[in-house]
Every structure is written in structure tokens, then in C-alpha cells.
Amino acid sequence: MSTRRKKYPRTFHLPGSPGATADDRRLSDLSGLTGELVVTEKMDGGNVTFTRETMYARSVDSGTHVWDRPAKAVWARVAHDIPAGWRISGESMWARRSVGYDDLPGVFLVFGVWGADDTLLGWDDTEQWAALLGLPLVPVLHRGPDLAGALAAWARHRDTTVSEGFVVRPAGPVPEAEFGHRVGKWVRADHVRTAATWRHRDDFPTNGFRATVEPKRPPSPAPG
Template structure:
């Protein structure tokens, strides 16, 4: 039995090229998007989904708290805030370990993208509020849009995916600059946990993953911005 409910599976846009056999695609996404007043597009970061709740720090599984080496830093931070979390659960991208992208402008190793309270995912404004309250950054906010036509909406998403990461993304194999991993779009307002798939969508670029199942044996810690030499 899980201590808490894990983060929902985010469905891909049908024009997202970075899908695998395990991914789910929301073919009729526009029927949901068209019902939302405003949507915020955020950068999808290449890390590990970690949840902070009063019960501990959780990775993909919420059956028990994580004890991985690359979550040591965020677990130490959790010890300082655990008694202040109450009923909120903070979800963020843990970038402490480098995966397929190395970021050169990290100011922190943990970037918040969602906050849950009981059976509700809080609004984007509340996400930013709680992130600031606990002194965490949020994932880069790229654009807030009001859906008009499907063609315009889709072009907005595609235009954002062609940009470099706000955090200066570089391919781990070549060391060359690369575009961001993808885009996560969400309803700016709060919504019920059970309505997750109708309020959150993603685009992932093709060929993003450069790691294999053995990456945990030789993982590297991501440097923060101030650790890189500056000319």
C-alpha cells in the first residue's frame, strides 16, 4: 500500500515525437484544452520526479520514501521543512544527478512544478506561492496562453520546443548545446486529482534519452551555476 498517491501519468500531445511504447497519447487533447480559460507552458526538465510530504521524500513509487544517493541533498532539506508541510505535497524535478541533459545555469537542484492538497492540484499561482515560501524555484515558465484555435495552440507549443533551455541545456554525449527536453502544459487553475489527464499535457522531443538502465552505477552530480568557471 502506498503512503500517498503518486503523480499521475502525463499524456503526450499526439504531435509529440518523443513517445515510447509505455507512453500514453491524448489524441483528443483539443476537446480538453478548448475548455480551459488559460494554460501555462513550462519547460520539461530532465531529472527525477520527487515529492516532498510530511511522510518523507518519494520518487516514482510512493510505497516508501526514497533513499537513493542522488536524493540525499533534498532529503536533508526535507528534514528542515517537514513539520511545516502539513497537508501539502510538493512535487519537483530533482536535477542533482545528470541524466541525458546537463544544465549549465542551475541555481538549485530542485525545481517545483506542482503542489497537491488532499484531492486537488493547486493553481499555478499557488504553486509559485508555496515554492517561494519554502525557498524553492519553480520550473521555467515559458508562456501563458488563452486557447483560441487548435492550429494556433499547436504552433505555440512547437515554437517553444525549438528553443534552448532556460537553464542552458547541453547534450551529455556531445557536449553541444541542445534544445529543451520538452514542454509541459497545464491548466493555470486548480483541478481535481481525478481530472489530471484533462488538465496536463506534454511534448517531448525525439531522441531525448541518452542513458540506459545502468546509468545509476556511474551517475554524476550536476554542478550549480556558480561552480562553473566564468570568463
């Protein structure tokens, strides 16, 4: 049985997010962000989902791209261990976009795990599943009950020259129907600072990785 492809839900901007544009959705009701919260770094990569049967980008019909090939190799290694109907969401990090990284722990960084009932697992379970699959996570910057402390936590560890921003979510599980008011993001102003033409080149810049995970640039396809 094939798994239906589900697009990763849209994450609304938190109040005061400098990167929010006129077209972006804003999280005006913060009542869903109570209790214990987890603040993770918003990595500048490509949103990718792994299932047992396939791997796809956030635009579920777009297929994958040359810069996702190292992530696809990771998917091929772990796919058989993903439970049927589950989804592993993360960032494909090989291509260097507007933020460059020099010491990443992997080409695919997990930020969410979805059960077969379309519930985003709690963070402790997310960490456990990432460990079971041998996949690194996006950096956790803060864990605590104070939403007001999320920006302060990010600022203690990062700044706008080296980080896109952060994402905040409850530490517990989040049903997909509640995602829109229980997960928020803060993004730096004018985040996209690279020309879109890099997507049409074979020699696009790449991020730096730890020696144990250094991916090799795949060969260009042979002319048709």
C-alpha cells in the same frame, strides 16, 4: 497521522510528441486544455514528492537513491512547513542524465503542489507556496490561451539539444481525477541518451548549480 503515499499521475503525450513510444499514452482529447494555459520546461530529473512526513520517488515503494540525497536535505529543511495532507511535487536535479544543466537554481525544482483534497493547485498558488517554502520552480516558458503556441513558445527558448521538452497545464486548479486529460507533455525524440549503468555507480556525473546552492557529493556508504 501519517500521510498516504500517492503516486504522481501519468502525464500523457500531446499529439505530435516525437518522444512518444508504442507503450506511451497519448492525449487524444484536447478539450481539457482550454482557457489560460501554463507551459513549463520538462526538466530531465527524477520525479520526487515531499510531504510533511516523508519524501519519496514516483515509484512510491522504491525509496530514495544516492542521487536524491541533496533533495532529501532540502525536504528536511522545509518538511515542517508543508501543510498536513499536502504534497509538493518536483524534480530531483543533482544527477546529470540525458540533458545536462550548468546553472540550476536548486537541487529540487517544484512543478506542482497538491492540496489535501488531491487537487493540483493553480499556478499562481503554486508560485506562492514555492516562495513560502523557499523552493525554486521549473522554468515557465509561456502563459496564455493558445495551445498551438505551446510548441512555438518552447522553440523560442529551447531546442532538442538542451531540453527534454515541455509540459502544458491549465493555469487554474486541476482535480486529480481530471489530470489525465488536462495536463500533457511534448518530449523530444529518443530522449534517453545515457546508459542505465550510471545508476549503479558512485561517480555518476552531476549537474551544475549556482554558487549559492552548490551541493556536495555525499560520502559513499561504508562497506557492510
